[in-house]
Each structure stands twice: as C-alpha cells, then as structure tokens.
Amino acid sequence: MFCPNILSFISSLLLLFHGVALAAENHEKFLKCLSLQSDTISEVLYTQNNSSFSSVLKASIQNLVFSTPENPKPLFIITPFHVSEIQAAIKCSKKNGLQIRVRSGGHDHEGLSSISDVPFIIIDLINFSEISVDVEERTAWVESGATVGQLNYRIAEKSQNLLAVPVGTCPTVGVGGHFSGGGIGALMRKYGTAADHIVDAHMIDVKGRFLNRESMGEDLFWAIRGGGGASFGIIVSWKINLVSVPSTVTVFAVPRTLEQNATKLLNKWQYIEDRVHEDLFIIAILFRENSTMVSLFTSLFLGGVDRLLRLMQDSFPELGLTKEDCREMTFVESIVYLDGFEAIRESINVDVLLGRNFFRPFTGKIDYLTEPIPEEAFLGIYDIFFEQDQKTNGRLVFFPYGGKITEISESEIPYPHRAGNIYTLLYYAEWGQEAIDEAHQTHVNMLKQLFNYMTPYVTKNPRTAYINYRDLDIGRNNKFGPTSVQEAGVWGKKYFKNNFYRLVHVKTMVDPENFFRNEQSIPPFNLVKDE
Secondary structure, eight states, rough: OOOOHHHHHHHHHHHHHHHHHHHHHHHHHHHHHHHHHHHSSGGGGEEEEEHHHHHHHEEEEEEEEGGTTTTOSSSSSEESHHHHHHHHHHHHHHHTOEEEEEEEOOOOOOOTOOOSSSSSSEEEEOOOEEEETTTTTTEEEEESSSSSHHHHHHHHHTTTSSSEEOOOOOTTSSHHHHHHHHHOOOOOHHHSSGGGEEEEEEEOOOTTEEHHHHHHHOOOOOOOOTTOOOGGGGEEEEEOOOOEOOOOOEEEEEEGGGGTHHHEEEEHHHHHHHSSTTEEEEEEEEETTTTEEEEEEEEOOOOSSHHHHHHHHHHOOGGGOOOEEEEEEOHHHHHHHTTTTSTTHHHHSGGGGGOOOOOOOOEEEEEHHHHOOOOOOOHHHHHHHHOTTTTTOOEEEEEEGGGGGTTSOOTSSOOOOOTTOOOOEEEEEEOOSSSHHHHHHHHOOOOHHHHTTTTGSSSSOOOOOGGGGOGGGGOOOOOOOOOOOHHHHHHHHHTTTTTHHHHHHHHHHHHHOOOOOTTTOOOOOOOOOOO
C-alpha cells in the first residue's frame, strides 16, 4: 500500500512529464500563433536552435550562478521593441501552456527572471530602455529595461546635476524589478523609496490590454509599486517624480579594524544612524581581512564637507572623520563612488553608468532590525567569519533607516517596512567565476550560518524580508496545483506584512487564473483551497 507522500510524488512526476510533452507538442503551435499575431516577431525571437540563443540568454543574467549549463533553459527568448510583440507573446503563451519570465536587469537573487522548472519563455526588456526627462515638470518616463544608473545619468545630464531619483546603490540593476519591488537606496532617509515617487505606469495585463494608471485603476496601480510587478502583468514603463539634490555632495569611506576599535564604532553606529540628519546616509560594511575584521563606514551627504564635519562631530565623533577622508562631487558621481567603481581614483568617469556590466556570481539574504544588537553579539559574528576559508568573500552590510522612509504609512504602497525599523542587514557574498557551483554552496552555507546566528536579534512574527532580495528559503508556491493564500502567506507576510492580503485581492481581480506566476508570485484567492 502506497503512503500519501509517495502517491503525491508519483502524481507530481506524471504532471511534470505531461507538462513537458504538452510543451513540446505545442512548440510549433506557439510559433505559428506568434507569426499570426505580430509581423515583426521573427526579428526578436530566438529559439534554442538559433546560433545567438546562448549569447542572448546570458547577456542579461547578471548573477552568473544562473548562467551555468545545469540551469533550465527557456524554450524561446523574445527581445521586443514594440508593445504589440509583448501582447503577442502573452496571448500565445496562454494559448499553448507556457509560462513567462520577464527580465529587465537580470539581478534576481534567485534567478527567477531567467530560469524555471516548468516549460517557459523569457521576455527580455533590454530594448525597452528609453528615458525621457522633463526638467520643468520634474518628472521622467523610463522604460523597464533601463538601469537605475542610466536613469540617474540622464536626469543629471538634463538637470545640470540638480535632480535625481531615489534608487539603489547598484547602478546596473534594472528599473523594472527595482521599482516594482519598492526600491531602497542612499536617498531613502531623505525621500523614501523609489516606488513612493511613481505617479503613472504603462503595463500589459493578462488579457493583452495596454493600460495606464487611469485604465488599470488605483488598486492595481497600488499593487505594482512594491508588490512585485511580475505577479500582475508586464510593466513596460514608469513615470516618476524627480527629487532635488544639491550641486555638491560629499562622500567618504573610512575603514576601521578590530585594533582600531571597529566593534565599538559599529556598536555606536547602531545608536545614531537612524537619528542623524536626513541629509546624511552612513552605511557600515563588515568583512574579514586576513586575521582581522574590518568595519568600513561609507557615506553620502547631501551637502558640502564643512557642514558634514560639523554633523559628524555632533553625532559620531568616535569615528574621527577628517576633511582628508572626504571628497566633494556631484550626486551622479557619488553613485559611481558608492558602488566602488572608481572609489580610489582622483577623477570619476560617470559614463560607466551607461553600461550594464556587473556579471558575477553572488548570493544574499536580508533582515530588518528594530533595536541594536548587544555589543558582545558581534564576537559571535566574527567567529563565523574566522571559521571560513580566507578565500570566502562574505560581508554584512548595515543600511541605515530613519527619516522619510519611516514617516510614510505601511499601507501607502505594498513596501511595508517603515516606522520602527532602525536598519536593514544584508548578508552578501560574491566570488570569482572559477568553480561557480562549488563556491556558491560554500558562500550560501556561510550566509545561512550568519542568518541563523542573528535570529534572536532581528524582527519576529514575522521575520521580515524584502522582495528585491528574493529568498526562496523563506517559502515558495506549490510547483504543481494551486497555492492557497494561507500557504503563500508563509513567505508573503514576510515581504509585505498585512499588505499581502490586499495584494491577493488585486491578483484575484486582475489575474484570477494565475497566468503570471513564479515560485513567489502573489496567488489569487482559490475557491477550493481557501474556502
């Protein structure tokens, strides 16, 4: 007699084999459907037999963990130039039982924009990268395939370095994923998240309709600004309000070792980082260097060096910041500096922001903290670093909170991590391209050790997370059959807290059959499983 688990396993295998066979049978039907729907689709369609298929596939996989031969490959890749080509892809994918993965920048921590365990296609928005800046109106329209670095480059170019958008510190991240997940960065203490400033969007829904804010309605417009756009349709462009930045900003990067009181400095940072002036953003990065630990304090200040030094003397004199530690520059130059492109050079070439070159293996997790960890707890963190091989390249990145991001209501947009949080903690590792899989597991294990060690000190019930640092360890949807709201809530409430239930409501309205889905997409309310 079979136990229920074995029967379930056999059923899953049968469903898998059936799905693969069905997909193979429908390949020609899919291609024929596309040709009937779009006259130009053949120019942007790549099949697995196409000589350019592999290079197009890898061109936007920024996380090289997901570019190895062992990863599942899409049946087709479409790199559209026109909305009509996306509409054709949606219609024909629905008709022929194929899932869609949408890719803008290709930085997904779990690779969900490029891989899937079920038959799928990729719609790569790399050609949807136009940026239009209206300095007088203080807005910009940006297509989802542009990067956040390209966006701020064009804004600085048009505004003479006086306007910007509050986006993340990695300039090669795609706008589509960044905006739809919320978008935190160096300006969040001054202006909040990127999604807080979005005022319109253009998207294509499950019915193939081209929608703007008015036609999609306020519920759907709310959902795509931080709720993960891939659950609701394909967002092709965004209109965002621009924010003011001064003509001169100041940056610094000051390392301190254990012998230079790194522990006490990092402990003090916990008590001041969310309370200093909102113009000041100080990140702390903790890593091992040979036989010691280093705390690197790096900062963006929206103003000149003299005012910065006065603020630092008032709030963080223990760091011993001097004028020689600081550099004045434009805001767009600070993006290059903070990303580490040219931090040690005398001159900064902002043209690097126009590129998309990141391409490295990386992995990460994230936590939110509502109170400082005890000073002695850092010793346990150090122990974990020292247990690793010296080739292991892990780090902890402490991002400050406070200011504008905490003044906005948790329910204003789906991104809920507001008042009460004092900083976010990123567990991050990247490494060379040799032995990617072996090194990947080594770094994953290290970050899991750190993540588990931090359990007593981070948020609880739920232990909150951030969708833009996607983490499948916190839960995933069922591979076969529908996922109930209760099941998805295991991971959904960690990302969105109580906003998860409104996202389910929106999903049920706009995509009740759950066409747009992945391992962590918002599920619709299911009458059978959720009754």
